[in-house]
Amino acid sequence: MKKFTSVKDVANIYDLVNDALVLKRNPLGYNEIGKNKTLGLIFMNPSLRTRLSTQKAAVNLGMDVMVMNIDKEGWALETRDGVIMNGTTVEHIREAAAVMGQYFDILGLRSFPNLKNREEDYNEDILQKFITYSGLPVISLESGTLHPLQSLTDLITIEELKTVKRPKVVLTWAPHVKALPQAVPNSFAEWMSAAEVDFVITHPEGYELDPAYTNGATIIYNQDEALQHADFIYVKNWSSYHQYGQVLTQDPSWLLTNKRLEITNNARIMHCLPVRRDLELSSEILDGPASLVIHQAANRVWAAQTVLKKMLETNYPFAS
Amino acid sequence: MKKFTSVKDVANIYDLVNDALVLKRNPLGYNEIGKNKTLGLIFMNPSLRTRLSTQKAAVNLGMDVMVMNIDKEGWALETRDGVIMNGTTVEHIREAAAVMGQYFDILGLRSFPNLKNREEDYNEDILQKFITYSGLPVISLESGTLHPLQSLTDLITIEELKTVKRPKVVLTWAPHVKALPQAVPNSFAEWMSAAEVDFVITHPEGYELDPAYTNGATIIYNQDEALQHADFIYVKNWSSYHQYGQVLTQDPSWLLTNKRLEITNNARIMHCLPVRRDLELSSEILDGPASLVIHQAANRVWAAQTVLKKMLETNYPFAS
Amino acid sequence: MKKFTSVKDVANIYDLVNDALVLKRNPLGYNEIGKNKTLGLIFMNPSLRTRLSTQKAAVNLGMDVMVMNIDKEGWALETRDGVIMNGTTVEHIREAAAVMGQYFDILGLRSFPNLKNREEDYNEDILQKFITYSGLPVISLESGTLHPLQSLTDLITIEELKTVKRPKVVLTWAPHVKALPQAVPNSFAEWMSAAEVDFVITHPEGYELDPAYTNGATIIYNQDEALQHADFIYVKNWSSYHQYGQVLTQDPSWLLTNKRLEITNNARIMHCLPVRRDLELSSEILDGPASLVIHQAANRVWAAQTVLKKMLETNYPFAS
Numbered sequence: 001m002k003k004f005t006s007v008k009d010v011a012n013i014y015d016l017v018n019d020a021l022v023l024k025r026n027p028l029g030y031n032e033i034g035k036n037k038t039l040g041l042i043f044m045n046p047s048l049r050t051r052l053s054t055q056k057a058a059v060n061l062g063m064d065v066m067v068m069n070i071d072k073e074g075w076a077l078e079t080r081d082g083v084i085m086n087g088t089t090v091e092h093i094r095e096a097a098a099v100m101g102q103y104f105d106i107l108g109l110r111s112f113p114n115l116k117n118r119e120e121d122y123n124e125d126i127l128q129k130f131i132t133y134s135g136l137p138v139i140s141l142e143s144g145t146l147h148p149l150q151s152l153t154d155l156i157t158i159e160e161l162k163t164v165k166r167p168k169v170v171l172t173w174a175p176h177v178k179a180l181p182q183a184v185p186n187s188f189a190e191w192m193s194a195a196e197v198d199f200v201i202t203h204p205e206g207y208e209l210d211p212a213y214t215n216g217a218t219i220i221y222n223q224d225e226a227l228q229h230a231d232f233i234y235v236k237n238w239s240s241y242h243q244y245g246q247v248l249t250q251d252p253s254w255l256l257t258n259k260r261l262e263i264t265n266n267a268r269i270m271h272c273l274p275v276r277r278d279l280e281l282s283s284e285i286l287d288g289p290a291s292l293v294i295h296q297a298a299n300r301v302w303a304a305q306t307v308l309k310k311m312l313e314t315n316y317p318f319a320s
Numbered sequence: 321m322k323k324f325t326s327v328k329d330v331a332n333i334y335d336l337v338n339d340a341l342v343l344k345r346n347p348l349g350y351n352e353i354g355k356n357k358t359l360g361l362i363f364m365n366p367s368l369r370t371r372l373s374t375q376k377a378a379v380n381l382g383m384d385v386m387v388m389n390i391d392k393e394g395w396a397l398e399t400r401d402g403v404i405m406n407g408t409t410v411e412h413i414r415e416a417a418a419v420m421g422q423y424f425d426i427l428g429l430r431s432f433p434n435l436k437n438r439e440e441d442y443n444e445d446i447l448q449k450f451i452t453y454s455g456l457p458v459i460s461l462e463s464g465t466l467h468p469l470q471s472l473t474d475l476i477t478i479e480e481l482k483t484v485k486r487p488k489v490v491l492t493w494a495p496h497v498k499a500l501p502q503a504v505p506n507s508f509a510e511w512m513s514a515a516e517v518d519f520v521i522t523h524p525e526g527y528e529l530d531p532a533y534t535n536g537a538t539i540i541y542n543q544d545e546a547l548q549h550a551d552f553i554y555v556k557n558w559s560s561y562h563q564y565g566q567v568l569t570q571d572p573s574w575l576l577t578n579k580r581l582e583i584t585n586n587a588r589i590m591h592c593l594p595v596r597r598d599l600e601l602s603s604e605i606l607d608g609p610a611s612l613v614i615h616q617a618a619n620r621v622w623a624a625q626t627v628l629k630k631m632l633e634t635n636y637p638f639a640s
Numbered sequence: 641m642k643k644f645t646s647v648k649d650v651a652n653i654y655d656l657v658n659d660a661l662v663l664k665r666n667p668l669g670y671n672e673i674g675k676n677k678t679l680g681l682i683f684m685n686p687s688l689r690t691r692l693s694t695q696k697a698a699v700n701l702g703m704d705v706m707v708m709n710i711d712k713e714g715w716a717l718e719t720r721d722g723v724i725m726n727g728t729t730v731e732h733i734r735e736a737a738a739v740m741g742q743y744f745d746i747l748g749l750r751s752f753p754n755l756k757n758r759e760e761d762y763n764e765d766i767l768q769k770f771i772t773y774s775g776l777p778v779i780s781l782e783s784g785t786l787h788p789l790q791s792l793t794d795l796i797t798i799e800e801l802k803t804v805k806r807p808k809v810v811l812t813w814a815p816h817v818k819a820l821p822q823a824v825p826n827s828f829a830e831w832m833s834a835a836e837v838d839f840v841i842t843h844p845e846g847y848e849l850d851p852a853y854t855n856g857a858t859i860i861y862n863q864d865e866a867l868q869h870a871d872f873i874y875v876k877n878w879s880s881y882h883q884y885g886q887v888l889t890q891d892p893s894w895l896l897t898n899k900r901l902e903i904t905n906n907a908r909i910m911h912c913l914p915v916r917r918d919l920e921l922s923s924e925i926l927d928g929p930a931s932l933v934i935h936q937a938a939n940r941v942w943a944a945q946t947v948l949k950k951m952l953e954t955n956y957p958f959a960s
Contacts, residue, residue, distance in 0.1 A: 028356060036668060038696060048394050048416065052386055052423045056358060059384050064699050066692055069393055073709055074688050075914070084918040086817045091914030094926070095933065096688065099913065102938035103692045177406045273419065274395070274411030278404040286414070293415065298422035348676060368714050368736065372706055372743045376678060379704050389713055497726045593739065594715070594731035598724040606734070613735065618742035 001310045003131055005124075005140040006148055007190045013155060019309070020156045020302040027060050027305070033312050034063030040104035041067045041141065044126070045112040049273060050141045050149065053300035054108055060305055061312065066104070070096075079125055093126065097133035106311055107136045113144035113181050115245030121145065122210070137311045139304075145210075147183045150272050151191035153303040157296050158197065158232055161268060166196055167231035168265070172223060173203030174280040175250045176237035184272050185238045186213040193217055202226030206248045210241050223254060230264040232292075235271045235281050257282045261290065268292045321630045323451055324468055325444075325460040327510045333475060339629070340476045340622040347380050347625070353632050354383030360424035361387045361461065364446070365432040369593060370461045370469065373620035374428055380625055381632065386424070390416075399445055413446065417453035426631055427456045433464035433501050435565030441465065442530070457631045459624075465530075467503045470592050471511035472623040477616050478517065478552055481588060486516055487551035488585070492543060493523030494600040495570045496557035504592050505558045506533040513537055522546030526568045530561050543574060550584040552612075555591045555601050577602045581610065588612045641950045643771055645764075645780040646788055647830045653795060659949070660796045660942040667700050667945070673952050674703030680744035681707045681781065684766070685752040689913060690781045690789065693940035694748055700945055701952065706744070710736075719765055733766065737773035746951055747776045753784035753821050755885030761785065762850070777951045779944075785850075787823045790912050791831035792943040797936050798837065798872055801908060806836055807871035808905070812863060813843035814920040815890045816877035824912050825878045826853040833857055842866030846888045850881050863894060870904040872932075875911045875921050897922045901930065908932045 003009050010016060023029065039058045041051060051067060058065045068074065077096055078089035085092065100107060109130050113121035121144040131138045140148055158167065169192055171185060185201075190213045192199040200218045201209070208219065220226040227233060235256060240246045255278070261267055269285050271293045277283050285291055323329050330336060343349065359378045361371060371387060378385045388394065397416055398409035405412065420427060429450050433441035441464040451458045460468055478487065489512055491505060505521075510533045512519040520538045521529070528539065540546040547553060555576060560566045575598070581587055589605050591613045597603050605611055643649050650656060663669065679698045681691060691707060698705045708714065717736055718729035725732065740747060749770050753761035761784040771778045780788055798807065809832055811825060825841075830853045832839040840858045841849070848859065860866040867873060875896060880886045895918070901907055909925050911933045917923050925931055 031356075036671075038699070040692070043393075046394055048388070048390070048411070049419055051393075052360070052388070052420070055386055056423050059358070066695055068688070068692070070688075072392065072712065073683075073691075074686055078917070082923070085916035086919050090916070091688070092917050094917075095913055095915060095937075098934045099689055099937040100692070102934065103696050103941065273415055275415060276405035276410070277398070277412050277414075279406050283402070294418045294422065297415075297419040301423065351676075363713075366714055368708070368710070368731070369739055371713075372680070372708070372740070375706055376743050379678070392712065593735055595735060596725035596730070597718070597732050597734075599726050603722070614738045614742065617735075617739040621743065 001137070001314050003138045004148055004307045004311070005127060005138070005143065006146050007151070007194050013191065013194055016152060016306050017156050017159050020306040021160070023305050023309070024302045030309055031060060031062045033309060034058060034061035037105040037312060037316060038064045038066060038103065039106050039108060039308065040100055041065060041108045042100070043069045043110045043141070044071050045110055047110055047141065049297050049300055050110065054141065054304040057301050057305035057308055061308055063308070079129060093129045094133050097130045101134035101136050104136055105316065106139065106308065107134050108139045108141045110141035111143050113183070115179050115181065115239060118244040137315045139307055139311070142183055144181070145183055146187040146190065147272070148187055149300065149303050149307065150184055151187040152307070153296055153299045154188060154234065154270060155191055155195055156299045156303060157270065157292055161292070162231065164231060166198060168229055169197045169199050169232045169234065170226050170230040171201045171234045171236065172226065172256070173207050173254060174235045174237045175252055175254050176276065176280055177250065179239035179245050179247050180237050182209055182238045182241055185209055185236050188234055189213045189217055200226050204249050204251060204254070206240055206243060207238065208242060224263065227260070227267070228263050230267040233264065233267045233269050235269060237280055255282060256285060258284050258288065270296055273297055321457070321627070321634050323458045324627045324631070325447060325458070325463065326466050326468055327471070327514050333511065333514055336472060336626050337476050337479050340626040341480070343625050343629070344622045350629055351380060351382045353629060354378060354381035357425040357632060357636060358384045358386060358423065359426050359428060359628065360420055361385060361428045362420070363389045363430045363461070364391050365430055367430055367461065369617050369620055370430065374461065374624040377621050377625035377628055381628055383628070399449060413449045414453050417450045421454035421456050424456055425636065426459065426628065427454050428459045428461045430461035431463050433503070435499050435501065435559060438564040457635045459627055459631070462503055464501070465503055466507040466510065467592070468507055469620065469623050469627065470504055471507040472627070473616055473619045474508060474554065474590060475511055475515055476619045476623060477590065477612055481612070482551065484551060486518060488549055489517045489519050489552045489554065490546050490550040491521045491554045491556065492546065492576070493527050493574060494555045494557045495572055495574050496596065496600055497570065499559035499565050499567050500557050502529055502558045502561055505529055505556050508554055509533045509537055520546050524569050524571060524574070526560055526563065527558065528562060544583065547580070547587070548583050550587040553584065553587045553589050555589060557600055575602060576605055578604050578608065590616055593617055641777070641954050643778045644788055644947045644951070645767060645778070645783065646786050647791070647834050653831065653834055656792060656946050657796050657799050660946040661800070663945050663949070664942045670949055671700060671702045673949060674698065674701035677745040677952060677956060678704045678706060678743065679746050679748060679948065680740055681705060681748045682740070683709045683750045683781070684711050685750055687750055687781065689937050689940055690750065694781065694944040697941050697945035697948055701948055703948070719769060733769045734773050737770045741774035741776050744776055745956065746779065746948065747774050748779045748781045750781035751783050753823070755819050755821065755879060758884040777955045779947055779951070782823055784821070785823055786827040786830065788827055789940065789943050789947065790824055791827040792947070793936055793939045794828060794874065794910060795831055795835055796939045796943060797910065797932055801932070802871065804871060806838060808869055809837045809839050809872045809874065810866050810870040811841045811874045811876065812866065812896070813847050813894060814875045814877045815892055815894050816916065816920055817890065819879035819885050819887050820877050822849055822878045822881055825849055825876050828874055829853045829857055840866050844889050844891060844894070846880055846883065847878065848882060864903065867900070867907070868903050870907040873904065873907045873909050875909060877920055895922060896925055898924050898928065910936055913937055
């Protein structure tokens with residue numbers, strides 16, 4: 001595995017899930033495989049879970065980790081070609097990425113969309129240029145359009161806890177006051193479409209995701225209808241894809257409560273966090289037995305560790 | 321030891337002092353005890369000594385350390401329950417702490433008082449919620465009201481250097497231009513009241529500390545009277561507890577000089593640092609032989625290492 | 641070696657180059673020499689290459705590394721003596737440095753000039769005080785006037801790639817929109833003057849560097865004349881030394897292109913990075929075969945590792 005940026009980079013998603021569950025039972029079973037290898041974690045936006053869980057995963061494999069919040073500790077990068085750099089950008093991504101390629105063995109990168117220019121965001125310009133110019137194996141720590149480590153975590157969680165062979169999984173939009181990226185729902189849709197589940201998406205009209213990711217999923221605009229008999233409900237806000245980056249509604253009737261869950265099959269509730277309580281998801285659900293949000297966060301370690309292990313084995317086969 | 325937030329969490333303070341002095345002589349004597357254990361250091365406010373000394377202490381025990389300046393690298397946490405999170409806070413402390421509980425084995429937390437609402441600060445809401453929701457052994461790296469690692473350091477320093485069995489220790493207020501927390505003086509008072517010393521506090525009227533911490537101490541408003549025959553003088557500014565968070569005076573006559581020390585028993589001068597020269601404490605004292613401030617800073621490592629070692633032994637007895 | 645702040649701290653520069661080339665072939669050959677030793681990296685200004693390469697170098701030697709961006713994670717330091725600290729500075733450099741001296745075994749420091757007061761910058765007040773008050777072996781990670789790790793890197797690069805015994809090396813000024821320090825060109829001049837090369841400097845009139853560093857170098861104001869038969873060209877902008885900190889011209893005719901290189905001896909092009917494309921240096925050169933900028937960046941690891949190894953051997957001879 002040379003890159004982990006989408007479900008398309010994975011040969012068999014259930015192989016990864018199985019590897020993750022083995023690591024979960026025995027976190028230090030491969031603690032020599034990353035010895036003398038350096039993981040660089042570059043954040044262009046804040047992170048809590050992703051940073052800490054990936055750092056932990058790398059340490060479990062014996063790797064050295066260097067974390068850089070480049071937006072705060074570094075300087076603005078130029079990403080466009082053919083411009084005279086006489087403005088505010090201090091270094092071109094061509095040099096910055098190539099230099100990191102000299103110091104790291106694997107690069108983890110978090111870049112965010114600007115939510116203004118859809119084509120620019122969906123081109124994944126920054127991520128692609130880091131891949132090209134660093135020459136390194138690259139793990140997306142969430143990009144403009146996808147968050148594959150989160151989705152792998154979610155699949156691990158569903159596999160661990162499902163009570164039927166083919167569970168019904170519902171992705172539901174939730175209200176929010178800010179315009180949020182589509183990366184988590186795009187990514188979840190992409191992975192669930194590849195998984196052995198019945199996958200349904202529900203959201204207000206106008207919140208349709210990019211069909212490139214939801215292809216094959218059932219879309220139902222009536223939330224109650226969508227939730228019926230659900231085994232897992234993934235709650236997430238996102239801004240509009242078609243009216244790009246806009247907040248079309250904050251309709252509070254989309255907020256889930258325990259009462260609303262009665263029509264489900266004792267559904268477990270998932271969210272990638274951070275979650276805004278009683279805006280996106282009710283406290284009574286978050287604090288109750290149906291919530292899996294902390295379980296998901298814990299599984300972030302095993303998702304990251306699985307991907308790092310695979311990358312070490314593929315790219316540095318004689319590492320240990 | 322499940323938490324270290326106050327002298328009340330310590331069974332016998334002199335056991336800790338003795339352990340610290342053993343570690344000081346042999347820093348790497350237990351360098352396997354923390355192997356494969358992760359210390360998370362979460363700062364909600366800047367830190368120099370606390371961060372570096374605690375990091376060093378953890379490394380001496382073989383631990384992995386993850387440092388996060390959550391105020392800068394993360395986002396604003398909501399601490400109140402029952403609010404709809406439609407404002408500027410991005411994540412609730414319930415989730416943030418619970419997630420950290422999945423990644424860390426011990427949590428160190430620095431939180432500061434806002435110095436506006438005394439009840440809120442003295443409730444130690446943030447610290448208590450991190451303890452509750454993380455489920456982890458927690459070390460205070462200074463909280464709204466106390467700074468126990470500093471006080472343990474101070475006790476170690478006094479024990480190392482005392483020349484009489486029961487020294488006279490004076491805590492004296494000093495001038496400052498800003499409103500500072502009461503955490504260091506509260507904590508020092510709490511620990512000195514439990515120690516085998518004669519403890520005196522001196523400050524201008526209106527600067528009385530919370531009696532919950534000064535209980536048993538002699539309070540003398542005349543600084544010269546208080547300093548007589550002192551063996552150790554602890555210099556520190558704090559803002560008013562009763563007129564909460566206010567600077568009542570900046571009276572420069574409270575600034576200590578060599579001349580003023582002549583009435584003491586060759587007193588050694590202590591300060592937790594950072595210190596504002598010639599405002600809080602005179603340069604001639606700081607640069608002279610009476611000053612212990614760097615010695616104290618050095619002892620921060622052994623204080624932190626002692627507490628971490630105790631926590632590892634108590635909570636992860638089969639760790640190594 | 642107790643400090644590494646200038647070529648003057650080095651007994652024999654080619655011994656260092658040879659050591660670096662040995663480490664480059666065998667990065668982990670001395671991975672026990674720094675065991676249980678702590679490198680503190682203190683940045684008063686942003687850094688990418690210096691921080692990551694020095695961290696990597698230290699880890700290759702088995703050291704523990706603590707990074708602190710003191711401008712962002714700490715507070716403002718007072719550097720002047722004899723002032724009452726009632727302003728915005730929170731801690732005096734005397735205490736801050738002395739405290740670091742208790743926690744670190746080697747200190748790396750990046751401080752920048754303010755480019756306003758030349759005497760202040762060229763006194764290297766901050767660097768000298770960190771050396772004095774920390775009591776530690778100190779490595780400059782770029783100071784107000786010099787950047788010796790960069791210059792050692794550059795000498796290593798020239799030694800590796802030279803095709804004649806005594807190459808012609810040209811340092812050329814390049815245009816920029818901001819006022820940049822003279823540290824890199826001062827330092828390069830200082831090291832090249834000590835190296836077995838023919839060294840020429842070219843820049844517009846008014847950009848003469850401090851003669852203390854350029855002593856012995858040929859200065860030619862006509863860039864084309866200077867570049868003739870060059871084997872290595874070092875491109876760098878700097879602000880005026882004589883009209884201190886001023887940008888006297890942004891004349892784009894100083895920008896190098898492939899066409900301009902035809903008069904050279906197939907010169908290789910060097911730059912310390914970050915570089916502003918098509919302002920300081922043309923994209924066609926940066927993306928072409930003549931560019932050594934990424935090679936230089938890679939060599940930063942071996943330069944830092946060589947200096948750290950020498951410091952460990954000198955100051956902690958029984959470390960391993």
